[in-house]
Amino acid sequence: MTNQHFLYNVFKPSDFTTDELETIIPKFKEVKFNKNDFFLNEGQTANKYWLVQSGFVRSYVIDTEGNDITTNFYSVGDIVIDWSSFFLRNPTRENIQALTECVCWQLDFDTFQQLFHSIKNFREQGRTTLVGSYFALKNHSISMIADEAKDRYLRLLKEKPHLIQNISLKQIATYLGITDTSLSRIRKEIATK
Amino acid sequence: MTNQHFLYNVFKPSDFTTDELETIIPKFKEVKFNKNDFFLNEGQTANKYWLVQSGFVRSYVIDTEGNDITTNFYSVGDIVIDWSSFFLRNPTRENIQALTECVCWQLDFDTFQQLFHSIKNFREQGRTTLVGSYFALKNHSISMIADEAKDRYLRLLKEKPHLIQNISLKQIATYLGITDTSLSRIRKEIATK
C-alpha cells in the first residue's frame, strides 16, 4: 500500500469533500524516476502529468542552432506537465528530465478528463494551477525584458535557493537567457561585494 | 437587436448544441471602445473579458524604472483577458488599452463561472483557449532567449503583418524586448537588402 499522505497536501480536505478525495486520490499512481530519466521527449504527445513529492526536474527545448534552453525547473509540490501538449494533444517541443531521483504521483489524460468534468472543485483547482503557471511564465518573460541578467539571477536565488545546490551553472544560465560564461562572471561579481 | 453573427464564429455550431448556443450567445454584451480607452488598469481586479470583433488592443506593464513594456497585442478574433487577474481574483499589474476604435463582446466573471460549470463544451473550449495563450507566451519567451532581435521582428512581421500598420515603433519594440532606436536600425537593415 503506497503512502498517499502527500496527495492530501495537494488535495486538501478543506477544499474537497471526503467523497471527492476518495474518488481523486486513488487515481494517482506512485512512480519513481532515476537521475537523468525522461518524463517526456520532444515529439511525443504528453498523456500524463506528475506531482512531485521529492526530487528535481528540468524541462528544456533545443533551439534552431542546437542549443539546449531550460524552460523550467520543478521540485517538491510542483506539477510536471507540458500544458499545451497535454491539453491540445499535440507533439511537444520539450524534453522533461529528472535531475535527481524523484518520487512522483502520476495521472493520465483520460482519468484527468473524467475527474475534470465530474468534480467541480477538481476543475477549479486545475484551472487555478494552470493560471498560476501562466502567471509565473509571464513574470519570467517580462523579467527577461525589464531586468538585467544579474537581477534575474538574484531573484532566482531568492525565490528558489534550493535550485542552486542541484543544478549546473549552464542549465541555470539558459533559464536566465544568458551563457554559462556570463553567469560565472555575475556570480563572481556578487561574491566580491 | 445586436448582430451576434460574430459570436457564432467563436462558438461554432459544429462544437455546441443549439441549446448550448442559445444559452451562451445571449450572455455576451456588445460594447464599443474609443481609441485610447482602457479595458483594464493596473491595480484593478479583472471582472470581465472581451472577444474582439474589430479593432486593435495592446496590453502593457510599467517596469521598476517606469518604462512601458508591451505584453501583447490583440485583434479580430482574439480574447482580451488578464488570465491571472480574472481567475485568481487578484489586482492586475497590466494595463489594457484600445489602439483603435473597437467592437467587442463582453462577459463577466459570474456569468462565465455559471457557463463553465454547467456546459462541458464551454469549459473544454475555454481551457483550449487558455492553453493556446500559454503556448503563445511560451514561444515568445523562448524566442526572446534563442533568437536575435532581427529574427524576432521578422517573425512578428510574418505572423501579424496587420500590426505594423496600426502600432507605433516603440510599442512593437518593447514587445520584442528592444528599444525603438534598435528597431529602427533593424528596419533599415532589412529595407536595404
Add this chain to the structure above:
DNA sequence: TAGTTTTCTTGCCATAAGGCAAGTTTTATT
C-alpha cells in the same frame, strides 16, 4: 493651412553580454 506634437531616423559613443579557448576545480568511473 499653419503650427504643434508625436513618431521615427541617425550619428556618436558606452556597455552588457557573447565566443572562444586555456586552465582549474569538481565530480564521476573503474
Add this chain to the structure above:
DNA sequence: AATAAAACTTGCCTTATGGCAAGAAAACTA
C-alpha cells in the same frame, strides 16, 4: 587511489544593443 569526464572560471577580444540627442518626417489640431 588513479584516471577520465564534466563543470566552472578567467582572459582577450568581438558584437549586439542601449543611451542620448539632434534632426526629419508624419500625424494631429486649431
